[in-house]
Every structure is written in C-alpha cells, then in structure tokens.
Amino acid sequence: MRIGEHDWNLDPIGRHIWRGQLEVGQLLALAREVKEEGGQLVALWGADDRRLGGGFSIHAAFLTSSGLAWATSALSADAPVYPDLAHIFPQADRMQRATFDLLGIRAESAVDDRKWLRHNAWAEGDFPLRKDFTRLTPHASRLTEVDAYPFIRVQGDGVHEIPVGPIHAGTIEPGHFRFSVIGDRVLRLEERFGYTHKGIEKRFEGMDIATGAKLAGRVSGDSHSAFAWSCCMAVEMATASEVPERALWLRALFLEIERVANHLGDLGYLGNDVALTFGFMQFWRLKEDWLRMSAKLFGHRYLFDCIVPGGVAADIDNAGMIELGGICARIEAEVQELKAIYDEHATLQDRFANTGICKPDLAARLGFTGLAGRASAQAWDARAQFPQAPYDQLDVNMATQRRGDVLARAEVRFAEVHESLRLIREILKRLPTGEIRAPLKPVQAMCEGLGWVEGWRGGVLVAVRIDASGKLDRVHPHDPSWQNWPLLEIGMLGNIVPDFPLINKSFNLSYSGPDL
Amino acid sequence: MATHLILRKIFKTGIVTEPAVKADPSLRTREQELHEEILKVFGQAVAIRHVDAGSCNGCELEIHAINGPHYNIDGMGVKFSASPRHVDVLLVTGPVSRHMEEALKRAYDATPEPKWVVAMGECACTGGMFGESYASCGKISNVIPVDVEIPGCPPTPVALLQGILAAVGKGRK
Ligand code: SF4
Numbered sequence: 001m002r003i004g005e006h007d008w009n010l011d012p013i014g015r016h017i018w019r020g021q022l023e024v025g026q027l028l029a030l031a032r033e034v035k036e037e038g039g040q041l042v043a044l045w046g047a048d049d050r051r052l053g054g055g056f057s058i059h060a061a062f063l064t065s066s067g068l069a070w071a072t073s074a075l076s077a078d079a080p081v082y083p084d085l086a087h088i089f090p091q092a093d094r095m096q097r098a099t100f101d102l103l104g105i106r107a108e109s110a111v112d113d114r115k116w117l118r119h120n121a122w123a124e125g126d127f128p129l130r131k132d133f134t135r136l137t138p139h140a141s142r143l144t145e146v147d148a149y150p151f152i153r154v155q156g157d158g159v160h161e162i163p164v165g166p167i168h169a170g171t172i173e174p175g176h177f178r179f180s181v182i183g184d185r186v187l188r189l190e191e192r193f194g195y196t197h198k199g200i201e202k203r204f205e206g207m208d209i210a211t212g213a214k215l216a217g218r219v220s221g222d223s224h225s226a227f228a229w230s231c232c233m234a235v236e237m238a239t240a241s242e243v244p245e246r247a248l249w250l251r252a253l254f255l256e257i258e259r260v261a262n263h264l265g266d267l268g269y270l271g272n273d274v275a276l277t278f279g280f281m282q283f284w285r286l287k288e289d290w291l292r293m294s295a296k297l298f299g300h301r302y303l304f305d306c307i308v309p310g311g312v313a314a315d316i317d318n319a320g321m322i323e324l325g326g327i328c329a330r331i332e333a334e335v336q337e338l339k340a341i342y343d344e345h346a347t348l349q350d351r352f353a354n355t356g357i358c359k360p361d362l363a364a365r366l367g368f369t370g371l372a373g374r375a376s377a378q379a380w381d382a383r384a385q386f387p388q389a390p391y392d393q394l395d396v397n398m399a400t401q402r403r404g405d406v407l408a409r410a411e412v413r414f415a416e417v418h419e420s421l422r423l424i425r426e427i428l429k430r431l432p433t434g435e436i437r438a439p440l441k442p443v444q445a446m447c448e449g450l451g452w453v454e455g456w457r458g459g460v461l462v463a464v465r466i467d468a469s470g471k472l473d474r475v476h477p478h479d480p481s482w483q484n485w486p487l488l489e490i491g492m493l494g495n496i497v498p499d500f501p502l503i504n505k506s507f508n509l510s511y512s513g514p515d516l
Numbered sequence: 517m518a519t520h521l522i523l524r525k526i527f528k529t530g531i532v533t534e535p536a537v538k539a540d541p542s543l544r545t546r547e548q549e550l551h552e553e554i555l556k557v558f559g560q561a562v563a564i565r566h567v568d569a570g571s572c573n574g575c576e577l578e579i580h581a582i583n584g585p586h587y588n589i590d591g592m593g594v595k596f597s598a599s600p601r602h603v604d605v606l607l608v609t610g611p612v613s614r615h616m617e618e619a620l621k622r623a624y625d626a627t628p629e630p631k632w633v634v635a636m637g638e639c640a641c642t643g644g645m646f647g648e649s650y651a652s653c654g655k656i657s658n659v660i661p662v663d664v665e666i667p668g669c670p671p672t673p674v675a676l677l678q679g680i681l682a683a684v685g686k687g688r689k
Pocket of ligand 1: 661
C-alpha cells in the first residue's frame with residue numbers, strides 16, 4: 001500500500017481495508033506520512049499475545065486516501081513500549097492512556113500519562129486485559145481511593161471551578177465535567193470519564209461468535225446496528241464467509257433507520273435546549289412513529305439483534321415495503337415543515353449560531369470525525385468515500401458545513417435525515433431477492449478481521465481475533481466519540497456555562513461506547 | 517412568522533396522546549409498605565430521578581421516549597427531577613459498574629424516605645450481558661434495595677410506565 005512517498009507492507013484484507021505487521025520503530029514514520037497526506041488516526045488498541053508465543057502488540061487504524069490501514073507492531077513481553085503517537089495525532093492521547101490502564105503497554109515519552117479508564121475497580125499495576133488477570137471481584141482498597149484524578153487547575157483572580165457529574169441533571173449517561181470559569185464564561189472544560197466502564201472487552205474473551213455480536217451491539221445502544229454490523233463484518237472477514245446479497249442490503253436499511261431515529265431525537269432535543277418545547281414534541285412524535293414502525297416490521301424498536309453473523313435475522317415483505325415507503329414520505333414532508341420553522345425561529349437561530357464553534361483547521365488537527373466533524377468541514381464519510389456493499393451501489397451524498405457551530409451540526413442532521421430517507425427508498429426499490437443468512441465457514445485456525453461502518457455518530461470499527469476453537473479471543477470495539485470528546489472541550493471555550501447542555505447535545509457523544 | 521407556522525403545525529397535528537397506561541403489580545419484587553397516608557398525598561403524582569449506573573444508553577432512549585407526546589406522563593402525574601433530594605422514585609438503568617457503585621449509593625442515600633427503586637432493563641434486573649466482573653457489580657439489587665424490576669432490553673415505554681406506576685401503588689385511577 002502506498003502512503004506518501006513510500007510503499008508500506010500493508011495488504012488488502014477487505015474492500016478499502018488494509019493490514020500489515022510493522023516494526024514498532026516504523027509506526028511513527030507511518031503515522032507521519034499518513035498525517036502529511038491529510039489522513040487521520042481512527043483507533044488505537046493493544047493485545048496480550050503472550051500465550052501465542054509473543055509479547056504484547058499495539059494496533060493502530062489510520063484513515064488514508066486509499067482506505068483504512070490497520071498496522072500492528074509486536075512489543076516485548078517484559079517492557080512493552082511503543083512510540084507516542086499523540087504528538088502527531090492528538091486524538092491518540094486518551095486511547096494510549098486507556099491502553100496502558102488495561103494492558104500495561106506504554107506510549108514512550110507521551111506528554112500526558114495520567115490514568116484514563118481506571119478509577120478504583122482495579123489497582124495501579126493491575127492490568128485487566130492481560131490474559132493472566134482473572135479476578136472477578138474488585139480490589140480491596142476500592143472505597144478509599146474515591147477519585148484521585150489529577151485535574152488541570154486554572155488559577156488566577158476570580159477563577160472558580162464547577163464540578164458536574166458523574167450523575168447529571170438530565171437523563172444522560174454518567175461522566176464528569178470540570179468547568180473553570182470566571183463569572184459565566186468558561187476558561188477551561190476538562191472531561192473525566194470511565195464511569196460506565198463495565199469490562200466489555202474482557203467479557204468478549206472466550207465468547208462464542210453469535211453472543212459476541214449481540215454484546216457488540218450493546219457497546220452503545222443508540223448505535224446498535226453500527227456496532228453489530230461492524231462486528232459481523234469482522235468475523236465474516238476473519239472466517240472468509242460470504243453473506244447473501246439481500247442480507248447486506250437489509251443491513252444498510254437497518255443502519256439508515258438507526259440514523260434517522262437518532263437524528264430525529266437530536267433535532268427535538270436541540271429545540272428543547274433553547275426552550276422550544278414545540279420542537280421536542282414534534283420531533284419526538286415523529287421518532288415514536290418511526291420506532292413503532294421498526295417494532296412492527298422487524299420486531300424491535302431499535303432493531304436489536306436484527307444483524308447477526310452471516311446475515312440478518314429480520315426480513316421485509318411487500319406489504320412492509322409499502323408501509324415503510326409511506327412513512328418515509330410522511331416523515332420527509334413533516335421534517336421539511338419543521339425545518340422551515342427552525343429556520344424562521346429567531347431565538348433558536350440566535351442560540352444556535354456562533355455557539356460551540358470548532359473551526360475547520362483545528363478540527364483537522366485534532367481529528368474531529370463523524371457527523372460533528374462534517375459540520376466543521378471534515379469531509380469524511382465511509383459510505384461515500386470507502387463504501388462497503390451495498391453502499392458502493394448507492395452513491396451516498398455527504399453532508400458538510402463549514403461553520404462548526406451548533407447550527408452547522410443541526411444542519412448536517414437535517415441533510416442526513418433527508419439523505420437517509422432517500423437511501424431507504426432506494427434500498428427498498430433495489431433490494432435483491434434470496435436468502436438473508438448463511439452459515440459462517442468453520443474456523444480452522446486462529447484468524448482476524450476488521451469491520452468498519454459509518455454509524456450515525458461517525459465511523460465505528462470492530463477488530464476481532466478468533467481462536468482455533470472458534471471462540472472470540474480479543475475484540476476491540478471503537479466508538480467515534482473517542483476522537484470527538486476532546487473537541488467538546490475546545491468548543492466550550494469562551495462560551496457561557498448555560499450553553500453547555502445545548503453544545504453537548506449538538507455533539508451528542510457516547511459515554512458507554514468509549515468507556516467500554 | 518415562526519409563530520404562525522408553529523400554531524398551524526400544532527393545529528394540524530392535533531392531540532396524539534394515547535390512553536394512560538395502568539400499573540403492572542406483577543413487576544413488584546417485594547411487598548412495599550404502602551402507607552395509606554403517603555399514597556393519599558402522592559398516589560397520583562410521582563417525582564423520579566433517573567440514575568444511569570452503567571447502561572449501554574439503550575434504556576435511556578426509552579426514558580426519553582416516554583417524555584414524548586404519545587405518553588403524556590405529566591398528565592399521569594409523573595415528573596422527572598434533576599435531584600435525588602426531590603424525588604420518590606429512583607429509576608436505575610444498567611448493570612452497576614464498579615465506578616458508579618459509590619455514586620449510586622450516594623444518590624440512594626440522598627433520596628428522602630419513603631422511596632422506591634425501579635430497576636429498568638435486563639442489565640438492571642440480572643446484570644444482563646455484562647454480568648458480574650472486575651468492572652461490574654451486576655444487577656442493581658446487588659448494590660441497593662430494589663422494589664420493582666422491569667425486564668426487557670430495553671423495556672418498551674409501556675412496560676416502563678407500568679413498572680413506574682407499580683412502584684408507587686395503584687397508579688392512576
Ligand atoms: S437492558 Fe439492554 S438496552 Fe438496557 S442497558 Fe442493558 S443492554 Fe442496554
């Protein structure tokens with residue numbers, strides 16, 4: 001694979017997905033060349049390979065001009081270190097710290113080496129993702145060390161701190177925000193997460209493939225189809241199994257239904273957060289109709305467990321297609337009406353515009369991704385640029401904006417609702433006939449695969465290693481919120497505290513997804 | 517201009533609220549001490565604080581959903597509050613992650629008596645797919661006493677409302 005000036009030892013293992021082993025010293029050079037040609041770091045994780053006769057390994061997935069490059073470097077068992085990538089790609093920072101907390105693999109000379117996922121469930125020096133870590137109970141001192149996280153202090157006349165969370169005032173996931181403010185103006189926001197860390201990666205180990213796909217779908221429930229599809233894509237790649245055409249098209253149908261559901265909900269909440277309750281009620285009425293349609297046609301309001309290894313577990317008949325087509329047309333018309341109201345509403349526009357700005361150049365430097373990234377001119381959408389089937393036959397129109405404020409993120413959502421509704425009708429029109437599920441090929445030896453899906457929030461990636469007995473050995477699910485949370489800290493700078501709920505909602509990032 | 521469009525849309529939409537859901541007593545895990553006096557006071561109105569103790573965020577989607585116009589929970593006297601100090605019911609989702617154990621206990625202690633705890637979703641009732649591990653305490657009742665368990669992954673809005681109403685007594689007459 002060619003990146004920048006050089007040919008790298010990376011070979012295609014799927015459509016737009018490349019894989020290779022690199023000397024650990026080369027990792028830095030690869031990262032630099034990816035950066036130079038305008039690429040990004042997508043994910044970084046580690047593995048304990050000592051039972052396979054090796055030491056540890058560090059894995060990095062890069063977004064390049066020819067697709068996703070998955071590079072792996074072997075590390076020694078005694079001193080597992082690799083070069084810091086955060087000085088090239090700042091989004092690596094928290095991923096590196098989490099990798100240390102879980103595996104004891106260290107990024108050499110990283111500026112920030114504070115703990116990230118570890119609070120008090122395991123002791124410093126314990127590494128739960130090492131294969132020889134088998135303890136099921138927490139370590140004894142868990143109640144003494146409540147939270148000794150070293151926040152960065154802002155000092156000066158009149159500066160004070162507002163600590164928020166882990167339990168928030170609204171119905172959202174738990175996390176901690178530390179605001180340093182003067183008056184109402186935010187000088188610094190620092191996030192502290194890991195509260196919903198529930199040991200998902202460890203849980204995968206030894207699981208059968210079908211159960212693993214269900215668990216992957218519960219990494220972040222609002223992105224169920226994206227994670228379940230990524231996981232299934234990875235195991236299908238690992239086992240070289242074919243998926244029936246119809247199943248692939250139905251997976252795309254489910255993914256777009258999921259996107260519409262989430263965008264409708266967010267557009268309602270954005271209205272709510274500027275005191276336009278009308279917007280909330282209208283969009284949540286549409287969302288409820290949409291969810292009921294999913295329950296009626298596919299058996300679950302959020303399509304849980306509809307995507308399974310080898311295909312899908314729910315189909316659609318002619319009557320269902322007519323019904324789904326009908327509701328798409330109705331929702332499209334109603335969203336247009338509501339958009340006209342949002343456009344006309346002076347208070348809403350005033351609160352949305354110029355609030356929570358992430359400028360395009362900073363967004364590029366920090367690796368802003370997904371729908372929020374597209375609102376800051378980061379024009380990446382795997383469905384458009386690196387399409388997996390059936391998106392390669394669908395010609396997805398990517399939505400982008402340059403303003404990088406709340407308004408831009410709302411605009412991208414509006415555009416994507418319309419595009420998804422178009423795609424759904426297109427899929428219904430061209431849905432191939434045939435089987436919806438095929439058995440996976442039996443596993444003969446240890447094998448690996450990677451799935452990559454553009455979920456509603458952004459690119460979701462799942463890397464899978466299956467052992468010779470057909471059980472999952474290592475699974476790493478990656479949520480795009482990893483890259484985007486640090487941008488929320490940036491977007492808040494200079495804004496007032498009361499605008500935080502609005503700005504936060506305009507990002508709508510996942511806690512459970514990256515906490516794992 | 518926007519006002520005109522809003523009013524037109526409201527009239528066109530009409531009222532979409534559906535008949536109120538009834539309590540489902542079978543979801544109760546223990547015989548609650550339902551003091552007649554207390555029920556007289558808030559048997560028809562209940563304040564809830566939601567605590568996500570480590571869920572996947574799927575259950576939260578349905579909590580949002582019951583706040584929508586189809587369900588009109590305000591009309592049933594059900595209200596979500598920002599502080600545990602103002603509520604009768606803690607609605608808890610997820611398995612309890614070790615990192616949320618302390619916060620959940622504190623929220624429970626901060627809720628004034630009499631109080632009821634509703635565990636929402638498979639994870640909250642049994643630990644679900646996450647189970648018990650170095651990072652997860654499993655089901656809610658491993659950490660605080662639970663009055664009502666609502667199964668489902670996630671439970672539907674109707675099941676959720678049946679469970680909430682079961683917690684506080686007879687529910688809407
Ligand atoms: S019950 Fe299901 S939806 Fe609810 S937190 Fe657990 S996995 Fe998520």
